[in-house]
Amino acid sequence: MDTKDEEKVPLFKNWNYWYALVIGFLIVLIIFLDFFTKHFS
Amino acid sequence: MSRPDWIVLVVTLVGIIVYGLFKSRTSKNLDGYFLGDRSVPWYIVLLSIMGTQASAVTFLSAPGQAYTDGMRFVQYYFGLPIAMVVLCITFVPVFRRLKIYTAYEFLEKRFDVKTRTLTSFLFLVQRGLSTGISISAPSIILSSLLGWDILWTNVFMGGLLVVYTVTGGAKAVAYTQQLQLIVVFAGMFMAGYMVVHLLPQDVGFFDALHVGGKAGKLNVITTGFKENGFSWNDRYNLLSGVIGGFFLALSYFGTDQSQVGRYLTAKSESESRLGLLMNGLVKVPMQFLILLLGVLVFAFYKYHKEPVFFNQSQLKVLENSKYKDSLSLLKDEYDKTEILKMKEMGLIATVGKNSDGYKEAQSILQSVENRKESMRGTIKRWLNDKEVNGDSNDTNYIFLRFVVDYLPKGLVGLLIAVIFLAAWGSIAAALNSLASATIVDFHKRFSKKELSPEKEYVLSKWYTLLWGIFCVIVAQLAYNIGNSLIEAVNVLGSLFYGVILGVFLVAFYMKKISGNAVFISAVIIELLVIAIHVLNQKGIVNLSFLWLNVVGAVGVVLLSWALNLVLLKPVYNKSGQ
Numbered sequence: 109m110d111t112k113d114e115e116k117v118p119l120f121k122n123w124n125y126w127y128a129l130v131i132g133f134l135i136v137l138i139i140f141l142d143f144f145t146k147h148f149s
Numbered sequence: 150m151s152r153p154d155w156i157v158l159v160v161t162l163v164g165i166i167v168y169g170l171f172k173s174r175t176s177k178n179l180d181g182y183f184l185g186d187r188s189v190p191w192y193i194v195l196l197s198i199m200g201t202q203a204s205a206v207t208f209l210s211a212p213g214q215a216y217t218d219g220m221r222f223v224q225y226y227f228g229l230p231i232a233m234v235v236l237c238i239t240f241v242p243v244f245r246r247l248k249i250y251t252a253y254e255f256l257e258k259r260f261d262v263k264t265r266t267l268t269s270f271l272f273l274v275q276r277g278l279s280t281g282i283s284i285s286a287p288s289i290i291l292s293s294l295l296g297w298d299i300l301w302t303n304v305f306m307g308g309l310l311v312v313y314t315v316t317g318g319a320k321a322v323a324y325t326q327q328l329q330l331i332v333v334f335a336g337m338f339m340a341g342y343m344v345v346h347l348l349p350q351d352v353g354f355f356d357a358l359h360v361g362g363k364a365g366k367l368n369v370i371t372t373g374f375k376e377n378g379f380s381w382n383d384r385y386n387l388l389s390g391v392i393g394g395f396f397l398a399l400s401y402f403g404t405d406q407s408q409v410g411r412y413l414t415a416k417s418e419s420e421s422r423l424g425l426l427m428n429g430l431v432k433v434p435m436q437f438l439i440l441l442l443g444v445l446v447f448a449f450y451k452y453h454k455e456p457v458f459f460n461q462s463q464l465k466v467l468e469n470s471k472y473k474d475s476l477s478l479l480k481d482e483y484d485k486t487e488i489l490k491m492k493e494m495g496l497i498a499t500v501g502k503n504s505d506g507y508k509e510a511q512s513i514l515q516s517v518e519n520r521k522e523s524m525r526g527t528i529k530r531w532l533n534d535k536e537v538n539g540d541s542n543d544t545n546y547i548f549l550r551f552v553v554d555y556l557p558k559g560l561v562g563l564l565i566a567v568i569f570l571a572a573w574g575s576i577a578a579a580l581n582s583l584a585s586a587t588i589v590d591f592h593k594r595f596s597k598k599e600l601s602p603e604k605e606y607v608l609s610k611w612y613t614l615l616w617g618i619f620c621v622i623v624a625q626l627a628y629n630i631g632n633s634l635i636e637a638v639n640v641l642g643s644l645f646y647g648v649i650l651g652v653f654l655v656a657f658y659m660k661k662i663s664g665n666a667v668f669i670s671a672v673i674i675e676l677l678v679i680a681i682h683v684l685n686q687k688g689i690v691n692l693s694f695l696w697l698n699v700v701g702a703v704g705v706v707l708l709s710w711a712l713n714l715v716l717l718k719p720v721y722n723k724s725g726q
Binding site (some may be wrong): 116117118123124126127130131133134135138141142145146147148149 | 206223227231233234237238277359360361362365367368369370387419423426429430433434658
């Protein structure tokens with residue numbers, strides 16, 4: 109089933125953008141959760 | 150349980166089994182049975198990965214954990230998104246290109262048969278026992294809470310799913326996990342809505358968060374640094390979550406066949422990657438919300454009577470012990486404390502924050518909480534008495550106690566169904582992966598007879614059935630032996646994961662290391678990890694279990710490199726790698 113379609117990256121030009129999105133989202137999430145912790149403590 | 154609850158429970162469970170059977174059609178060979186003909190789209194892969202990781206205990210234990218210890222447990226998942234990225238870059242392309250059925254097949258191609266056999270064997274032992282515990286843990290809770298017979302609860306928890314798992318293999322597992330997770334999320338969302346709805350009229354969602362925050366339950370981010378520096382035995386903090394959690398997630402998703410088998414079912418490499426990356430995006434928010442539910446339940450019990458101990462069967466144990474009279478006195482005193490608590494909480498809601506009445510009520514509440522904590526401590530001490538031999542941990546009972554006591558008819562049945570479905574999702578994937586490792590890494594690998602695809606297909610079904618029976622037996626044994634076995638099996642995973650990951654890291658990143666060097670290193674580091682664990686148990690060292698994964702993985706990488714350099718002459722395999 110592995111065809112040329114493998115090379116097609118959804119939404120972005122290549123997978124690096126996806127990796128950056130996942131790591132970037134994690135960083136934003138940690139900052140948000142830190143703010144959340146401080147706000148309600 | 151009421152009749153509507155039973156109807157909801159039975160209809161949901163039977164519906165899932167029928168759906169699983171409906172989705173059972175696959176090619177009658179190993180590709181069809183273990184990889185769903187590599188035809189599954191990314192969103193099913195995503196739900197399958199999530200359904201495999203989230204067991205019943207995830208949904209029972211996490212709210213209870215937030216209730217008692219706060220939300221810092223979420224940090225345990227911070228390393229997971231990073232691990233998903235590393236998997237997509239390294240593991241997925243290799244596994245897909247080699248068209249393997251199990252992760253351990255790759256180790257024979259890279260090293261030798263003994264490394265493959267060792268890692269596959271460790272997987273079978275660890276996963277077989279832990280799947281038994283996955284059946285036993287929620288069964289014990291349900292049977293204790295609802296008075297069900299433990300043997301039949303184990304049989305229903307671990308046996309019914311065997312029907313569609315044996316018949317349909319990986320494809321049926323993946324598609325039922327999709328439906329199971331939809332029901333699980335719907336049930337948890339309704340429970341969350343009901344907690345807020347059941348709060349007093351003038352107390353809203355954000356007020357509940359402030360109540361939780363003031364009690365230190367919204368401690369999502371903690372640094373792990375104390376007066377004397379970084380605390381290495383602190384289980385959940387930012388550093389252990391990112392680093393330890395990364396190694397744990399990489400070993401679990403990259404080397405545990407129960408997960409590898411899920412993303413190998415994807416119809417292309419892109420779909421495998423997308424499923425894993427989406428898991429990296431949604432996992433932390435999902436855990437955050439499950440834990441938040443625990444904080445809301447905590448706030449709820451500030452306005453309602455909180456049980457002195459959530460596992461009421463253990464109170465009955467005390468009632469039949471020498472502590473019977475003391476317990477009765479303690480309960481009376483506890484009830485008075487609860488009445489005072491609810492009175493002061495009502496006062497706080499009506500007076501201004503800067504008034505003297507507010508400050509006085511806060512001070513009374515603090516002393517009430519201290520008193521309650523002391524009484525709970527006394528009960529735990531009694532349960533730990535060797536003569537009583539009770540279970541002093543009631544964390545897993547907190548959420549279900551709330552469900553059974555306060556949720557309306559029908560919804561209780563749905564939430565009990567959620568526990569079954571969450572368990573089925575992870576157990577079905579485990580049985581499928583246990584059968585695939587058994588037939589691919591052992592039966593087929595060492596059999597002198599050439600098996601036809603049809604014969605392999607039939608044998609795979611038999612192995613799935615046999616593993617199902619084995620796991621139900623382990624679940625029943627776990628109940629008979631008690632907590633000691635559950636704890637031992639939980640530790641077992643942490644002891645082996647790091648070393649297995651180390652072997653895979655060497656295989657992927659250190660092309661010149663030979664099979665002998667990595668095999669010897671794995672054995673030595675495994676002994677080291679076990680030694681650290683023993684020293685930990687004796688209190689000689691203080692290291693949280695997450696760090697054992699780091700020690701195992703980094704240890705194997707460094708020692709393999711050193712052994713290869715100093716002691717052993719590099720040996721290359723047939724393919725010249």
